[in-house]
Each structure stands twice: as C-alpha cells, then as structure tokens.
Amino acid sequence: MNKNVLNAVNTFPLADSRGIVRRTLIAMIVMISAIFVAVIVTLFSIANTLNTQADLQNKHLILKALHARQESIRSHLDDNANWGEAYTNLHVRMNTNWAWVQQNLGSSLYTTFQLEGVFVLGPDDITRYSVISGHLSHTSFQNWLKVPVLPMLHQKLIESGGKAISQFTVVDNTLVLLAAAWIETGSDNTIKPVPGPPSIMIFVDRLTPAKLRAMGQDYGVVNTHIHTHARQVDSDKREYGFPLHTGTGFISIEWTSANPGGALLTWVLPSLVFLFFATLFLTLALMRHAMLRARVNDESTFLLEQGRLALAASEQRFRDVAETTSDWIWETDDKLCFSWISGRFPVITGCPQHEWIGRPLTAFLLDSHSIYRLTQWASSTSVGSHLSLIQCLYFSPDNQPHFCNLVIKKVKKSDGRPGFRGTANDVTQEVQTQARMRYLSEHDELTGLPNRVQMRQFLDSHSLNQLTNNQQIAVLTIDLDKFKPVNDLYGHSVGDKILHDVSARLRECMPENGLVTRYGGDEFIVILPTVEGAHEPERLSDALLSRLTQAFHLEDTDVYIGASIGIAIAPQHATDANDLLRYSDIALYQAKHDGRNCWRLYHPAMEEQIVQRRELENELRVAIHANQLQLVYQPRYDVRTGKVTTIEALxxxxxxxxxxxxxxxxxxxxxxxxxxxxxxxxxxxxxxxxAVEHFGSLSVAVNISAIEFRVSGFVSRIHHVLTTSGLSPSQLEIEISENTALSDPERVTDIMLSLKSIGVRFLIDDFGAGYASLSYLHAFPFDGIKLDKSFVIPTDTSENARRVVENIVGLGKAFSLHITAEGVETKEQQTYFESLDCDALQGYFIGRPVSLGELKQHLSRQTASEGDGRLTGRRN
Structure with a gap:
C-alpha cells in the first residue's frame, strides 16, 4: 500500500475494531496521566510544607537573636547609666576626663561591644558627650543619627520610669538598635540627687549587613539582611522574610531559605517524570501493535467505500464548479458542433442552451480572425493540444456586443472519436474598461475634447522642424476671463456647464483640419495648420473672442465671460513643440496684461518683459522686508473751515x-x-x-486695492491696525476705486457696513474714471467721492468740462456725499471749485506729497497759509 493511500486511510474513520482499540488506548493514557499528576501535586504539597516549617523556625531563631541583642545592649546601658559616679560626672557636671580619659565611658564600648555611638544628652536634649566608632566626638546625637527619634525615646523612658529601653529604627538602609536610659544615682546613697529633669545616656548599635549575617549564622540562619529594592538576589536562591516594627514603621527582615522542599523536588521530580514517560512509551508500543492488526482488517472495506465516495465527490465537484464558475463550459464533436453546454451559458450570454445544441461553435463567434484560427487549428492539431483565443466577439440576444476568452482542448471521447472541450470567460466589462481608459487617456472627461496627450501626438505628427511648402502650424492658447468669479458665485456645477458650452463654441469656430484641446482648468489650446502669410490665426482668434463674449444662458440668468488668447506660429517662432507652447503662453500673458479679452501674437520682446517683471517681483518681495518702501503724505484742504483736515498716505x-x-x-x-x-x-x-504720533486730530486716508475686498479677513485686519496703533476709527478714511464692488456687491457692502459701524469712512477714489453710475452711488454706503483730476484740469479752458464737473458735483450733493476735487493746481481752479460748493480740495496747489518731516513743518505753518488756502507755494 503506498503512502498516499495510508494518508487517506488515516483521514477517515475505519471499522469498529480500530475505534475500540483507540478508545482503550485513550482511557489508559488518561488514567496513567491522572495517577502521575496526583503524585506530582502531592510532592509539591510536601515540598511546600517543608519550606514553610523551615521558614517559621528561621523566623523564630532570628527573633531570638534580635531579642538577645536588645537584652545585651540594655544590660550594658543599665550598668553605665544607673551609677552614682556617672550621675555626678555626666549629669551634675560634664567631666570629660572622667568619661573619656579614665575610660569609664570610652572606646572600650566600641572595641568590646561594637557600639558605634555613645551619647549623653543633657536635660535640654543637647548632646554633652559623644563617642562615635570608638573616637571622642563633638557631634550631636540628632545630626549623627539623621532620624528624629528623641520624642519616641522620651515617651518610652517616661513609660519605663527611666529604666533602660531599646528600640529598632532604620537609618540609610541600615537597621539600628537604640538603647536609652536616664542617668541616676543607682544604689549609691551618698550622692544627693539634684532637682530637675534627668540626663539621658544613649547607646547606638548599627546592625550592619555583616553584623546581621553574623547574628543569623550564630543561630544557623543563612544571609540574614533587611530588604532593600536595590539589592540583587540570585535567581536560584529562595528569599523569605517577616516584618519588624521599628520606631519609624515596619521593615522586612529576610534570609536565604534552606529550601528543603526544593531539594526534595530536585531529586524526586525528575525520577517521576522519567517513570511517567517510560510507562507511556511502553503503553503506546503495546497499543501500536494492536492498532496495526486492526488496520489490516479494516483497510479493504475502507478502500472500497473511499473509492465510491471519491467518485461521488468528484462528480458533485464538477457539477458545482460548472454551475457556479464565472466561465461557461462546453463540449463539441469533431465538427465543432455543441454536444453539451453548462448551465452558466444562458446566465452569462443570455442565449438558451437548447437553441445551440447541435450548432457549430463557429456560428456563435462573429470575429472572422478568431474563426479562421479556430478552424485551422482544429483540422491540423492532435489530441491533447490547446488553443487560446482572446477577446472573441459575439452578440447577445438583445444585439449588444460582448467579448469572451476561449480555451480549447482536443480530446478523445469515450466512444473513441475525437472531440473538443473548453471554457469561455466573458471579458466584456474588461474590454469596455480598457476602451474607456484609452478614451480618457486621450480626452478630457468633462468636455470630451482631446487632452494634452492627444495634442502632443498631433504636434508630433506634423513634424514642426520639417514643415515645407509655406506650411505653418499656429498654436492658440486660450484662457477664460472672469471664470473664477463665476465658479465662486454660482458653484462648480455651473462652472462645469460653462466649460462644456465653451468647448462646443470652440468646435463651432474650428476648421476641419484643426484641433481643439482642453489643457486644464479654464485653459484651452487650439492647433491650426495654415499656410505662410495667411491671417487665419488672427481671424480665428477674432471669431473665438466674439463667440466667447456672448452670453451663456443658465436657467434663471445670463452669465458673461471673456477670453484672452496668445498665438505662436511654427516655424516662424519655434520648431519645437515645447517652445511653441511656451511662446503662446507668453503671448497669452501679454494679452492679459494688456487688458484681457484680446489676442496677442508672440514677439521675442514679450519674453524679455516677463523676465523683467519676474525680477521686479522678486525685488518687490525683498523691498517689503528691507525698508525700501516709504510713505509720503498729501494734505486735503477743507473749504468750510479753511484748514487741512485730512492727510492722504501715498x-x-x-x-x-x-x-x-x-x-x-x-x-x-x-x-x-x-x-x-x-x-x-x-x-x-x-x-x-x-497719525497718532504726529497728526493730532487730523484724519488719515489710505488707498485700498479692490483685490483685498475679495479675500476674507479684511475687517479683522482693520480692527487689528486700529487697536495696535491706538488711532480712533473716525480718523481713518478708506479710498477705493469704482470697480471694487462690481465682482461681489453683497460682500463689499457687508464689509463697508461692518467698518462704518465703528466710525471708519469710505470714499470713491478717482470718481468718473471707471464704471460709476447712479445705481452705484445709491447701492453702496459711501461717505464721499473724489472727483478725478482728468475732469478738474480741463476746467480752465473748456466750457464742456465745466458743465460735466458741475453735473457731477450736483449728482454727489443729491446723494448727500462729501465732494473732493483732486488735481487742483491753480488759484483759479481753487476759486472755481469753491464756488461749486465742493467740500474739499486736493492737488499740487494745495500741497504736494511730501515726507513726514516736511509735512510736520507745513502743518506748523498752516495758520499762516490759511489766508490763501494752501500749504505750499505755487509750482514754478
């Protein structure tokens, strides 16, 4: 029997004989394991009992050693403190000669009894005599011991009537034994006690680690010590301890246990484990022989049953795979006519099975190339050969194109005749996805226009460096004007619709040989093949601008935008595609710079201007932080008061x-x-x-760009400047141009009202030079207008100019606005505008823009100049 068969036998249950043997084997193993577990548990219990008894005995011996140490130090202390001479020489008066020189209380206490400290404290607790480590010392008891134990010793002495007492404490991780007693006359009746509190004699015995080990060893206890966290303990040593009360709390006295239970386990446990595995091995060997005999009896029956089950499973597996796979499976005769088709065929293709049984596979396929390959292979191949056909076309019953991959094998059927079997995997979605990906790789998804990839292919196909016979290629880069405000105001869905309409209008204007592409965002590129000397790019640009400036109709409103166009032509300007695109972009930049809604043809000077502009931009960035910017101030003359009331910062x-x-x-x-x-x-x-430091009550006017009203945070910036400078809001005037509010009227109105609520004033600067209208003055809360100097200067010579100015001033007065005439340069102009009831005048005749220092000098001369209404002399 081979190994695969044996593995199969092990996989399935055999007859009852093997089951009986297996259950018997399991029962015996469980019983033997239970016996050995019980023995091991008992062994551990005995070992634990031995360790506990040994530890309790060691604890008793250590306590006995400590008590003996206490008795000894109290006995020595009592001999020295309850003595008439000690009373006379230590309490009545301190006789160091008697105590130290005559060795009545000297170094012998250290050399003989290992007392590290001997102290005599007077009634006032001041150390009068001390011997430390056998040497006379002048160290106080409290400073040397570093633990406040005197209150505790006094309390215990009072309780003992002054008799010798002892107390453990811990100092610097060392156990210290203290003994104290009152110094008394003892049995000497010849000495008369003096009145007052007694003196105290204190013995200190530092039970160092060496002393503790020696004490334990005297009683047969190994490595006696007190517990500290920093102490390292060998991993193979068993530590045991108990708490000991001291004057400052509890400490743990520990020692290394003899561990008799561990010794028992060390000798007995390995023997038990060895005996267990030996018994188990013997049991398994006996049972294995029985199992082999049972297997021989069961194998024949098992193999027969296994074969039947395998055949049934194989048939079921094939049915399940055929009915659940994403492929449909088929079989044909030697003429490639279907003889069997799996149930997935109608699900995937939509075609009924019965309609195709007997029909040829070649009739199902519509791809002539695939049919040709199939028929050629079928007629010449041998049994066992394979053929794969990719993306074969067929149609579903609803006449929709589908694609499938075929894998075909030539086989010999059960009747001995040749035939074919294979699978078909539907890949329609994959083919459609690939086609979609190819489309998106070359087209813009939103507008359907070719993208930059197809644009480069178009340029490369025309070989710009090999243009002949007066051929030219014009590249028009188109950027929409005022498109971003439309996006911000109406939303991106409207913006997408406008982009779609823009692409349609571009297509309408393009000749058949041209190409319109969306380059990205609101930028489009048109490529126009033309001939040398023709003006087709210019005419096309005019047509595009005319078409794009027409209204874009939305549901409830019309939207107007414009476009700027830059033109570059090959080979006139460049023969490289990258350079041609870059030059058209430079021309586009020039068109935007020249006012937008126009086209510009590239010229080399444009690139130089851009470089200069970029240099100036970088220099301006430096200037802001390098103190290169400065302010000059121009006064504004108030006609009614005859004084300068406002200073404009320029x-x-x-x-x-x-x-x-x-x-x-x-x-x-x-x-x-x-x-x-x-x-x-x-x-x-x-x-x-x-203004705060130098202008006093005068107002200061500042020009603000229209761009700043389009970005959030303008109001908070004004608040911050007013707060940090300390300027009153009523002294600040903000001058803005007429077109500031056109992009977002509601936003600008909210900003103006917010700042006017705290006192800031708003003026229209250069009124009349922009898009001013009656509705403009009525819609926005302006405080005044500044008449542009282009209206002021001609009033000296032109009657029409005078009529225009008079109408504008009248218009401003009708709206209750403060009127300022800018550009007043002569006395006659001053007199004329005063006669028109203008509120203020500003110009070179009133005062030129000057530095802060010059302005301060002019202001100091204001009184002298009020008579003729100016701060400086007339221009020479």
Missing part, C-alpha cells in the same frame, strides 16, 4: 537700482502676485501710527 518705492518708483509702477504687480496684502498691512500700520 506709497513710494525707493528702488536701489531704478530709483524712486510711484505706485502705478509696482501696485499692479503687487496685485497680480498677492504681495498687495503684505504691502497694504504695512501702509495701514505705518500711516495710523504716524
């Missing part, structure tokens, strides 16, 4: 290379790069601090 940049720069040279850059926030914080803080 920023300048003292550039180390370019000299003094005005705001129009760097503020747009700061807004584009986000540096405007740091710069604005610096201007607000500096202007408010200067």
């Amino acid at each position: 920023i300048r940049w003292q550039h180390p290379r370019l000299g003094l720069l005005t705001p129009d040279q760097f503020i747009p850059l700061a807004e584009d790069t986000g540096l405007i926030f740091q710069m604005s914080d610096w201007v607000l803080t500096t202007a408010c601090q200067d």
Whole structure:
C-alpha cells in the first residue's frame, strides 16, 4: 500500500475494531496521566510544607537573636547609666576626663561591644558627650543619627520610669538598635540627687549587613539582611522574610531559605517524570501493535467505500464548479458542433442552451480572425493540444456586443472519436474598461475634447522642424476671463456647464483640419495648420473672442465671460513643440496684461518683459522686508473751515537700482502676485501710527486695492491696525476705486457696513474714471467721492468740462456725499471749485506729497497759509 493511500486511510474513520482499540488506548493514557499528576501535586504539597516549617523556625531563631541583642545592649546601658559616679560626672557636671580619659565611658564600648555611638544628652536634649566608632566626638546625637527619634525615646523612658529601653529604627538602609536610659544615682546613697529633669545616656548599635549575617549564622540562619529594592538576589536562591516594627514603621527582615522542599523536588521530580514517560512509551508500543492488526482488517472495506465516495465527490465537484464558475463550459464533436453546454451559458450570454445544441461553435463567434484560427487549428492539431483565443466577439440576444476568452482542448471521447472541450470567460466589462481608459487617456472627461496627450501626438505628427511648402502650424492658447468669479458665485456645477458650452463654441469656430484641446482648468489650446502669410490665426482668434463674449444662458440668468488668447506660429517662432507652447503662453500673458479679452501674437520682446517683471517681483518681495518702501503724505484742504483736515498716505518705492518708483509702477504687480496684502498691512500700520504720533486730530486716508475686498479677513485686519496703533476709527478714511464692488456687491457692502459701524469712512477714489453710475452711488454706503483730476484740469479752458464737473458735483450733493476735487493746481481752479460748493480740495496747489518731516513743518505753518488756502507755494 503506498503512502498516499495510508494518508487517506488515516483521514477517515475505519471499522469498529480500530475505534475500540483507540478508545482503550485513550482511557489508559488518561488514567496513567491522572495517577502521575496526583503524585506530582502531592510532592509539591510536601515540598511546600517543608519550606514553610523551615521558614517559621528561621523566623523564630532570628527573633531570638534580635531579642538577645536588645537584652545585651540594655544590660550594658543599665550598668553605665544607673551609677552614682556617672550621675555626678555626666549629669551634675560634664567631666570629660572622667568619661573619656579614665575610660569609664570610652572606646572600650566600641572595641568590646561594637557600639558605634555613645551619647549623653543633657536635660535640654543637647548632646554633652559623644563617642562615635570608638573616637571622642563633638557631634550631636540628632545630626549623627539623621532620624528624629528623641520624642519616641522620651515617651518610652517616661513609660519605663527611666529604666533602660531599646528600640529598632532604620537609618540609610541600615537597621539600628537604640538603647536609652536616664542617668541616676543607682544604689549609691551618698550622692544627693539634684532637682530637675534627668540626663539621658544613649547607646547606638548599627546592625550592619555583616553584623546581621553574623547574628543569623550564630543561630544557623543563612544571609540574614533587611530588604532593600536595590539589592540583587540570585535567581536560584529562595528569599523569605517577616516584618519588624521599628520606631519609624515596619521593615522586612529576610534570609536565604534552606529550601528543603526544593531539594526534595530536585531529586524526586525528575525520577517521576522519567517513570511517567517510560510507562507511556511502553503503553503506546503495546497499543501500536494492536492498532496495526486492526488496520489490516479494516483497510479493504475502507478502500472500497473511499473509492465510491471519491467518485461521488468528484462528480458533485464538477457539477458545482460548472454551475457556479464565472466561465461557461462546453463540449463539441469533431465538427465543432455543441454536444453539451453548462448551465452558466444562458446566465452569462443570455442565449438558451437548447437553441445551440447541435450548432457549430463557429456560428456563435462573429470575429472572422478568431474563426479562421479556430478552424485551422482544429483540422491540423492532435489530441491533447490547446488553443487560446482572446477577446472573441459575439452578440447577445438583445444585439449588444460582448467579448469572451476561449480555451480549447482536443480530446478523445469515450466512444473513441475525437472531440473538443473548453471554457469561455466573458471579458466584456474588461474590454469596455480598457476602451474607456484609452478614451480618457486621450480626452478630457468633462468636455470630451482631446487632452494634452492627444495634442502632443498631433504636434508630433506634423513634424514642426520639417514643415515645407509655406506650411505653418499656429498654436492658440486660450484662457477664460472672469471664470473664477463665476465658479465662486454660482458653484462648480455651473462652472462645469460653462466649460462644456465653451468647448462646443470652440468646435463651432474650428476648421476641419484643426484641433481643439482642453489643457486644464479654464485653459484651452487650439492647433491650426495654415499656410505662410495667411491671417487665419488672427481671424480665428477674432471669431473665438466674439463667440466667447456672448452670453451663456443658465436657467434663471445670463452669465458673461471673456477670453484672452496668445498665438505662436511654427516655424516662424519655434520648431519645437515645447517652445511653441511656451511662446503662446507668453503671448497669452501679454494679452492679459494688456487688458484681457484680446489676442496677442508672440514677439521675442514679450519674453524679455516677463523676465523683467519676474525680477521686479522678486525685488518687490525683498523691498517689503528691507525698508525700501516709504510713505509720503498729501494734505486735503477743507473749504468750510479753511484748514487741512485730512492727510492722504501715498506709497513710494525707493528702488536701489531704478530709483524712486510711484505706485502705478509696482501696485499692479503687487496685485497680480498677492504681495498687495503684505504691502497694504504695512501702509495701514505705518500711516495710523504716524497719525497718532504726529497728526493730532487730523484724519488719515489710505488707498485700498479692490483685490483685498475679495479675500476674507479684511475687517479683522482693520480692527487689528486700529487697536495696535491706538488711532480712533473716525480718523481713518478708506479710498477705493469704482470697480471694487462690481465682482461681489453683497460682500463689499457687508464689509463697508461692518467698518462704518465703528466710525471708519469710505470714499470713491478717482470718481468718473471707471464704471460709476447712479445705481452705484445709491447701492453702496459711501461717505464721499473724489472727483478725478482728468475732469478738474480741463476746467480752465473748456466750457464742456465745466458743465460735466458741475453735473457731477450736483449728482454727489443729491446723494448727500462729501465732494473732493483732486488735481487742483491753480488759484483759479481753487476759486472755481469753491464756488461749486465742493467740500474739499486736493492737488499740487494745495500741497504736494511730501515726507513726514516736511509735512510736520507745513502743518506748523498752516495758520499762516490759511489766508490763501494752501500749504505750499505755487509750482514754478
């Protein structure tokens, strides 16, 4: 019988004879194990009893040794303290000569009795005499012992009537035996006691580890010691102990046990274990012989039954696999006609089984290449050969395409004729997923436009460096203007719809040979093959801008956006795809810089401008932290009071290379790069601090960029500046441009109302130069307007300019706004605007922007200048 058969026999129960033998074997093993367990438990109990008895005896012996030590020290103390001469020389007066020199209470107490300390304390508890370790000393008892035991000793002496008492205590992890007694006259009747409290004699016996071991050994106890956490104990030693009361609590006296129980276990337990395994081995050997005999009788019956069960299990397994697998299994004759199909066939394919029995496999498949391979293989292969066909096409009854993988094997059937068997695995979802992945790898999922991968393939296919016959390739990079506010205001779902509509409009404008791609976000790239000298890129850009500026219709509103376009052409500008894309992006940047909603054709000078702009950006970052920014102040003249009531803070940049720069040279850059926030914080803080320190009750006006109203935290920043500087909110004026509120009117209104509630005032700066309207003045809570100087300057020569100014001033007065005329440069202009009932004037005639120091000088001369309404002389 081979090994596999034996293993199979062991896997299943045999006839009753083996079961009886097995149960008998188990019962005998359990009985023998129970006997040996009982013996071992008894052995451990005896060992524990022996150890307990030995430990109790050792405890009694150690206590006896300690009591003997106490009796001895009390006896020596009583001999020395209850003595007339000691009373006279230690209590009545302290005679050191008698005690030390004559050795009545000297070093012999240490050399003979190992008393480390001998002390005489006066009635006032002051140490009058001390011998420490056999040497005369002047150390006090309390300082030497380091444990406050005097109150306890006094109490015990009172209880004993002054007779010698003893007490254990612990000092520095050492057991110390103290003995104390009153010094008395004893039996000497010739000495008359003096009145007052008695003196005390104290003996100190430090029971060092050596002394404790010696005491224990005298009584047959090994390694007597007190317990400490730091003490290392050998792992093979058994420690035992008991608590001992001391004056400061309890300590543990321990010793190394003789461990008679361990010795018993050491000798007896191995013998018992050996005897147990020997008995068990003998039992198993006897039973094994019986089991082998029983196996011979049962094997024949078992093998027959096993064969039957294996056949039934194999048939059931095949049925289960065929009906539950994700594949469907089939069999054909030598003509490839189906003779059997598993039950999974209709579930997976949707085709009834009975309709395909007898029909050829080639009729099921619709892929001509797969059919050809199958027929060629079937006619030429031998029995046992395999064939795999991947992604074979077939249609379901509802005429939907499906795909499957076929594995086919040529076999010899039971009747001796050849046939074919195989499996079919449906991979329709896998094929569709791969097709979807290929589509997504080359297309934008949202708009359906080709993505940057297909764009690069398109550029590579046109071989930019080999363009001939006046061929050109134009790349148009398109970026949507005002798209982010639409996303923020209406949500990303509306933004996605607009992007989808934008892609549709781009397709409408494109010729057939062009390509529209979504590059990412709201950026699109158009590639247009054209001919040299043609203006198709420019015409296409105009058409795209015209189409994209038209309204995008939503359910309840129309949304308007724009676009900026940058154009680069190969081979005119570049023959490398990366350079061509980069140049079109540079042209796009120029279009945005020139006001957006326009197109620009790349020129090499644009790249140089960008480099310069980036250098200036880096220098501006340094300037904010390197004290290169400075403020100048321009006064505003109040017509009614005839005084300067407000100072406007204006920023300048003292550039180390370019000299003094005005705001129009760097503020747009700061807004584009986000540096405007740091710069604005610096201007607000500096202007408010200067106003508090130098302007008195005058107000200070600060220009704020429209960008700062689009970011949260503006109100808290103003509060912080006012709090840290100490400036009253009513002294702060904020000037904003007319287009500040256009992007988010509700947000701007909330910010203005929040700050106006604490007293901050708001003015429209450069009124008339932007998008001002009647509804604008009515909708926002402004306190005043500043008429742009472009209206002021022409009033000297133009009657039309005067009519426009008069209408604007009248409009402002109608809205109860404070009117300031900017750009007043002549006395005639001052007189004219005063006649129009303007509230304030500002300009070079009133006062130029000057440094803080110059402004302070001008303010000091304000009274002298009030007569002609200005702080400085006219310009020369």
